[in-house]
Amino acid sequence: MRVIIAPDSFKGTITAAAAAAAIATGWHDVRPEDDLLRIPMADGGEGTLAAVESAVPGAERVSVEVLGPATGANPQASTHLADWLRLPARDGYGPVGVIELAAASGIEHLSSLAPLTAHTYGFGQLIHHALKSGISRILLAIGSSASTDGGTGALKALGARFIDRNANLLPLGGGFLPDLEFVDFRDLLSPPPGGAVVLSDVTNPLLGPQGAACIFGPQKGADDQEISHLEKGLETLASKIGKDPNFPGAGAAGGTGYGLARWGAEIRPGAAEIADIIGLTNAVKDAHLIITGEGRFDNQSRQGKVTGYVAGLAAQAQIPVALVAGAIEGKTSDYTCPTSLSQLAQSIQAAKNNPQRWLEEAGRILASQWAPSNQTQCGDFD
Known part of the structure; x- marks a missing residue:
């Protein structure tokens, strides 16, 4: 048998x-x-990198020093090493990058929960490094996030600028998004030629009672007042970016699904993609x-x-x-x-x-x- x-x-x-x-x-x-x-399987959450690495011959880990997820406005923030995975050329694509948000900006990297100041900047640094290495396609596993920043930290690491009404750059973290006045994407790196795919097991929209702040905010330490504040920030982000916040998966990883979709990534069920790859x-x-x-x-x-x-x-x-x-x-x-x-x-x-x-x-x-x-x-x- x-x-x-x-x-x-x-x-x-x-x-x-x-x-x-x-x-x-x-x-x-x-x-x-x-x-x-x-x-071994995964669905886009913690363990995705390991599942793919164990199943794909020639997979290679690449280590990058990234910013920790709870630095907020502190410019002297701690860093740590995080890995992304380079897969050999296959299925008509050149080298493929697999990046796990949890490795750089996951909740397990917090010594204490930081619902307003946690961010995805380190995750964006991994994406940036993979893009600069010449990959042709990128798979982004976004489970186990620590933040509710709408993916703005990751986009900032890729060249985006988020500016308040006084023409100052917003600090990292979803708690600062209510002050967002202007978004500058002129220097934002483009996805690779073969596209970017977000792997997620979440279908929640960005906003509302089933959205990122209300459903996942408590898991990240947010109380009722902080949830309301984070919701206002995500509403402001959606109004400035202009992308419909109601599509399935927009609320994944504290709204990171929304930010990555605005960047040009496609959101797909993670388990199905991983099953095909491995x-x-x-x-x-x-x-x-x-x-x-x-x-x-x-x-x-x-x-x-x-x-x-x-x-x-x-x-x-x-x-x-x-x-x-x-x-x-x-x-x-x-x-x-x-x-x-x-x-x-x-x-x-x-x-x-x-x-x-x-x-x-x-x-x-x-x-x-x-x-x-x-x-x-x-x-x-x-």
């Missing part, structure tokens, strides 16, 4: 590659004769079962997340898909053998403390209980 193991990262606990390896180890303990193909789309044709997973499976998982995308891919190929998750909080009718690590470990914290152990155990359980003629009798893990 050929089994594809294609999980997302279990955020904050174990990478997608390590999760796939652990599930494979458990499965192999029970069914060593099976052909196991590990294809070969999952073709691999499922010869598989008998796919195993996918993530840290927390809920009703949002079906909407652009790895687990939802893989389930759809399996349905198209008419093969079953099994689910392994740290915690299961949503309907699992699309999956056979839904397995919760927190149930196996008897608590969420125990599962987080040793994810490799419990992923291996999940692999053993799936291998011992799953068979093509017995797909629905996989134990009481739902």
Whole structure:
């Protein structure tokens, strides 16, 4: 039997590659004769770079010193090294750049949340470096952002100028956007000739109750007053740039999707793009079962997340898909053998403390209980 193991990262606990390896180890303990193909997945969030690097021969990491995400108006800000990925020429394109916002401007780089002053400038520095290196196409993974700056930090790093009513440059951070009076794009670098694609699992608009500030602001530390202030800033940005703020994905990464779309990038579902790049789309044709997973499976998982995308891919190929998750909080009718690590470990914290152990155990359980003629009798893990 050929089994594809294609999980997302279990955020904050174990990478997608390590999760796939652990599930494979458990499965192999029970069914060593099976052909196991590990294809770690991502959807544009944290772990995208690692998933692509592990699957594409010749992928090369490039390190760049970038500005940290919470510098605000401080010109003496700390910096750190961040990587982008250069892929060999393929599919009619020259070298392709893959850039992960989380690597430069992700929330994990904050020692404390900074809802008004966090920014995407470091992410823009990575884009700038990749463009200057001669790439022909660029893929931009924008999950795990720290800021709500509408992508203005990234655009500033690419040559844009954001100016207040006193003809001063605005400091970095979404909290300063209400003072925006004029936008100067004359020196803004152009996307590469093969285009720029934003990889995102988010379809929220820029503004309103489902927009960047209201939905994602609290995750970045914003209270009600700060959310209102950030919303006003994004409204001001949209009025000055003039692009419709209501398109799906505009609100991704604190409005970075909006800023990048104004730059000329196309927003696409991240999981589908990654699946094509790393070969999952073709691999499922010869598989008998796919195993996918993530840290927390809920009703949002079906909407652009790895687990939802893989389930759809399996349905198209008419093969079953099994689910392994740290915690299961949503309907699992699309999956056979839904397995919760927190149930196996008897608590969420125990599962987080040793994810490799419990992923291996999940692999053993799936291998011992799953068979093509017995797909629905996989134990009481739902």
